[in-house]
Amino acid sequence: MKALCYNGVGDLRTERVPDPTIINPKDAILRVILSSVCGSDLHLLNGYVPTMREGDIIGHEFMGEVIEIGSEVKNLKKGDRVVVCSILGCGECQYCQSTQWSLCDNSNPHAWIPEKAYGYSPAGIFGYSHAFGGYAGSHADYIRVPYADRGCFVIPEGLPDEAAVFASDALPTGFMAADLADIQPGNVVAIWGCGGVGQMAIQSAFLLGASRVIAIDREPDRLRMAKEISGAEVLDFSKVDVQEALREMTGGRGPDRCIDCVGMEAVSEGLDYYYDKTKQFVRLESDRPIVLREAIMACRKGGTVSIIGVYGGLVDSIPMGAAMNKALTFRMGQQHGQRYIPRLLEHLQKGELNSSFMLTHKMSLDQGMAGYDLFNKKETMRVVFAPQ
Amino acid sequence: MANKKQPVSSLLGMGPIEPDTSGSSRINVDNTERIWSAAGGALLATYGLRRGSLGGLLLATLGGFMVYRGASGYCPMNKALGRNTAEPKSDDKAMDSIEIAKSLTINKPRKEVYAYWRQLENLPQFMFHLSEVQQLDNKRSHWVAKLSDGLLAKTLGTVEWDAEILEEVKNERLVWKSVADARIDNAGEVRFVDAPNGQGTEVHAVIKYRPPAGQLGGAIMKLFNPAFEEMIKQDLRRFKQLLETGEITTIEGQPSGRKSEQQPGKKPISEQAKVDEKHESAML
Numbered sequence A: 001m002k003a004l005c006y007n008g009v010g011d012l013r014t015e016r017v018p019d020p021t022i023i024n025p026k027d028a029i030l031r032v033i034l035s036s037v038c039g040s041d042l043h044l045l046n047g048y049v050p051t052m053r054e055g056d057i058i059g060h061e062f063m064g065e066v067i068e069i070g071s072e073v074k075n076l077k078k079g080d081r082v083v084v085c086s087i088l089g090c091g092e093c094q095y096c097q098s099t100q101w102s103l104c105d106n107s108n109p110h111a112w113i114p115e116k117a118y119g120y121s122p123a124g125i126f127g128y129s130h131a132f133g134g135y136a137g138s139h140a141d142y143i144r145v146p147y148a149d150r151g152c153f154v155i156p157e158g159l160p161d162e163a164a165v166f167a168s169d170a171l172p173t174g175f176m177a178a179d180l181a182d183i184q185p186g187n188v189v190a191i192w193g194c195g196g197v198g199q200m201a202i203q204s205a206f207l208l209g210a211s212r213v214i215a216i217d218r219e220p221d222r223l224r225m226a227k228e229i230s231g232a233e234v235l236d237f238s239k240v241d242v243q244e245a246l247r248e249m250t251g252g253r254g255p256d257r258c259i260d261c262v263g264m265e266a267v268s269e270g271l272d273y274y275y276d277k278t279k280q281f282v283r284l285e286s287d288r289p290i291v292l293r294e295a296i297m298a299c300r301k302g303g304t305v306s307i308i309g310v311y312g313g314l315v316d317s318i319p320m321g322a323a324m325n326k327a328l329t330f331r332m333g334q335q336h337g338q339r340y341i342p343r344l345l346e347h348l349q350k351g352e353l354n355s356s357f358m359l360t361h362k363m364s365l366d367q368g369m370a371g372y373d374l375f376n377k378k379e380t381m382r383v384v385f386a387p388q
Numbered sequence B: 001m002a003n004k005k006q007p008v009s010s011l012l013g014m015g016p017i018e019p020d021t022s023g024s025s026r027i028n029v030d031n032t033e034r035i036w037s038a039a040g041g042a043l044l045a046t047y048g049l050r051r052g053s054l055g056g057l058l059l060a061t062l063g064g065f066m067v068y069r070g071a072s073g074y075c076p077m078n079k080a081l082g083r084n085t086a087e088p089k090s091d092d093k094a095m096d097s098i099e100i101a102k103s104l105t106i107n108k109p110r111k112e113v114y115a116y117w118r119q120l121e122n123l124p125q126f127m128f129h130l131s132e133v134q135q136l137d138n139k140r141s142h143w144v145a146k147l148s149d150g151l152l153a154k155t156l157g158t159v160e161w162d163a164e165i166l167e168e169v170k171n172e173r174l175v176w177k178s179v180a181d182a183r184i185d186n187a188g189e190v191r192f193v194d195a196p197n198g199q200g201t202e203v204h205a206v207i208k209y210r211p212p213a214g215q216l217g218g219a220i221m222k223l224f225n226p227a228f229e230e231m232i233k234q235d236l237r238r239f240k241q242l243l244e245t246g247e248i249t250t251i252e253g254q255p256s257g258r259k260s261e262q263q264p265g266k267k268p269i270s271e272q273a274k275v276d277e278k279h280e281s282a283m284l
Ligand SMILES: [Zn+2]
Pocket: A038, A039, A040, A041, A060, A061, A086, A169, A170
């Protein structure tokens, strides 16, 4: 089959590789119909994740058709059109059973790597480096899905592929960001980052009762979509002082809930960006926490900061004094997709959430590198590959 | 790592048991040291390469050296130091035992977890460094270690020993010891405890073994003990996977763009060491 493989920093190639096969009884094989790029792929591509190996197939946001099932797969059959959670959960460990799926004890075959870095290992993720299991990703004609009964969700009839594909990753991630923020009716929510996850977080925040959502980015197209499609008020951080704007827009209180949908590769207009960028370059600091600092400073007293943008390693100069003395609550984590996907598919079908607008470019696998270049330059919301 | 701390087994109230001082720990001959050197070297090489850091590289280099030394029986360092470990020494005495303690929690009832382990024939299913365990009678068993294919297996043949269960409290604990003249004297205890709030069963394993005597025996053991600890941890993790999910989590056999993985038998050494989980478990 064809697959998009990592070949070093900034180097992707479409290559011929062997077809996947059933390895364990709970596996399924899918024909990939759509597979999307995601912001966190850029962390891998740009060399911030040291456990990538040449030849790894990337991609973790996808939907497709079941073409083969293992002997222990009970809830799926050949021909099912399914969307797959980007994070693998076994369904049997203590974490999966308490719906904290991204903390699964069993789904990372390389658990020893994060154990050295994090103390304990989180779940495996498709196409997301060897620290997260080294699973072959979805930018390919076919993909093996372990624990298929747990990770695959049959897409309701009538819901198009172009909407359903985002129920794999961007939508449950954005929804979880809003869910973690513990939004109370009437809350004002500030959201940093208007990429796919940010857009979904805006819509989810409204769904969960926010009265206003203020979204922050600097890409004109993304700000326009945040405003026109997702319904947020928007701030261009290259044009305004975000702290001042948020304070004034909230009657001097500050936003009740602050959501970081950016993570470790944040950019800003200020000096601290260059400070962090320099340190990151010499690897004294692996992550640039500009957004996190800003969210902590902006958040109202007693508010909640929800972190869904990905951090991988160490950060520097976090205003812990502000967090402590303002009695903030921090909540964070990789998405527990299996907890949210059934509900989100319903919201999509009823038109209560809109995801298909994010698909701005559809390409073939052969255009893989070109697609990521476009995405890296933020000239698109989401490039989606349609392998066949 | 473990040498400056209070042994974990004492924190757990476990492990008063000591391995015999019979087999390798008393024999100061080159063959035993060769086994340890080769096996330890393979472990180090694998473990080091997989760590991918500078420290890892050092480990890998050292590991590669030890494989060479084990396989060839020739140690340039020994020669330079004027040592010959093949010559028996009069002041030869048993080394202190080395302890490895690992615990994890399995989301299954204690009875079930115990029953699976007590059926010793099951062990090679998740202990990838074992090729076979044979229950000889209710207390005694015969163990065969699996050596990685290729160089090691050719050089060393098989490593086997008999073990005896000294104490058994059903659904609670098992204590065993290798019987006299084992290639590697070892002893251990596994304890099964209910985890709080219905979280399943805590499995606590303590394994003690004596490094082979001889001038390099202890030094070699200290070097590769971290890799050995990691191996035991992997075993327990696979035990948990098997009991909880009915399968062992793996990516082995999935596609990649690595040409070397598509043509078995043509792997560059570095790839070979990195690829296969099982290679981590050279022996024991
Ligand atoms: Zn993603």
